[in-house]
Amino acid sequence: MSDFFITKSPNGVKFGQFKHLCDLPVRHGISTRIGGISQAPYAKLNLGLHTGDDSAAVNTNRQLFCDAVGVEFCKIVTAEQTHGDHIMIVTDCDAGKGHALYNESIKDTDALITNITNIPLMLFFADCVPIIIVDPIRKVVAVSHAGWKGTVAKIAQKTVLKMQDSFGSIPSDCQVGIGPSIGSCCYEVDQTVITHLKQNFSNWRKLVKQTHEAHWQLDLWLANKFQLEEVGVKTTNIIISDLCTACNTDLFFSHRAEQGRTGRLGAVVSLI
Numbered sequence: 507m508s509d510f511f512i513t514k515s516p517n518g519v520k521f522g523q524f525k526h527l528c529d530l531p532v533r534h535g536i537s538t539r540i541g542g543i544s545q546a547p548y549a550k551l552n553l554g555l556h557t558g559d560d561s562a563a564v565n566t567n568r569q570l571f572c573d574a575v576g577v578e579f580c581k582i583v584t585a586e587q588t589h590g591d592h593i594m595i596v597t598d599c600d601a602g603k604g605h606a607l608y609n610e611s612i613k614d615t616d617a618l619i620t621n622i623t624n625i626p627l628m629l630f631f632a633d634c635v636p637i638i639i640v641d642p643i644r645k646v647v648a649v650s651h652a653g654w655k656g657t658v659a660k661i662a663q664k665t666v667l668k669m670q671d672s673f674g675s676i677p678s679d680c681q682v683g684i685g686p687s688i689g690s691c692c693y694e695v696d697q698t699v700i701t702h703l704k705q706n707f708s709n710w711r712k713l714v715k716q717t718h719e720a721h722w723q724l725d726l727w728l729a730n731k732f733q734l735e736e737v738g739v740k741t742t743n744i745i746i747s748d749l750c751t752a753c754n755t756d757l758f759f760s761h762r763a764e765q766g767r768t769g770r771l772g773a774v775v776s777l778i
């Protein structure tokens with residue numbers, strides 16, 4: 507079994523899991539596009555309500571994905587993701603926020619943390635990087651959404667630091683999974699991104715490869731790994747799935763490869 511593997515649930519949903527998180531007292535998963543009921547261009551397991559897809563179909567898909575992972579659909583907490591760096595601590599009274607209605611999800615937030623059992627945290631992706639963080643010692647879980655803006659704003663690092671501030675998590679105890687998202691193979695960026703990258707990463711040259719004048723390929727996976735290592739997360743505790751969404755549109759939704767008309771994958775984690 508590799509470090510990140512994809513399984514097919516009896517209900518037809520295919521989803522990925524990190525091997526090192528499977529031994530911990532959590533349920534987690536990252537969906538694929540296989541196993542739902544949405545029609546093209548959202549076929550089939552679209553989990554994003556804000557995509558233009560039929561909301562009843564999306565909620566059926568969310569129920570199917572939750573059943574496959576073994577979490578309660580009506581308790582999932584979601585956020586209105588804005589490519590910012592706001593991080594929310596989810597408590598008992600937030601259970602179910604945005605599970606079926608987009609406008610009830612937590613506003614302007616790109617990372618969710620909780621220390622409460624059986625409240626699944628779920629965020630949505632189509633090329634942006636899903637980061638699942640588990641502290642099995644203090645019993646805290648988190649999920650972060652990092653496109654280039656979240657990556658240069660170091661939202662993954664800020665999530666770990668907030669786990670530390672709020673719950674006493676020690677970064678070296680944290681286990682992290684960096685999920686399927688756009689790989690450097692398919693992620694060409696321009697000067698704007700590079701300018702932000704330079705401001706926030708002293709080692710930015712290790713994260714890019716120049717393809718031609720004013721064009722670079724950016725490795726978002728490595729940029730997120732570096733920022734986690736910077737605050738003490740162990741290299742051996744960070745697993746990168748190594749699957750590019752744009753190279754694998756048969757399996758994943760890709761905003762870039764599908765010119766913006768596509769669905770969303772979900773990344774979920776819950777303490778049990």
Ligand SMILES: [Zn+2]
Pocket residue numbers: 688689690691692750751752753
């Ligand atoms: Zn690729």
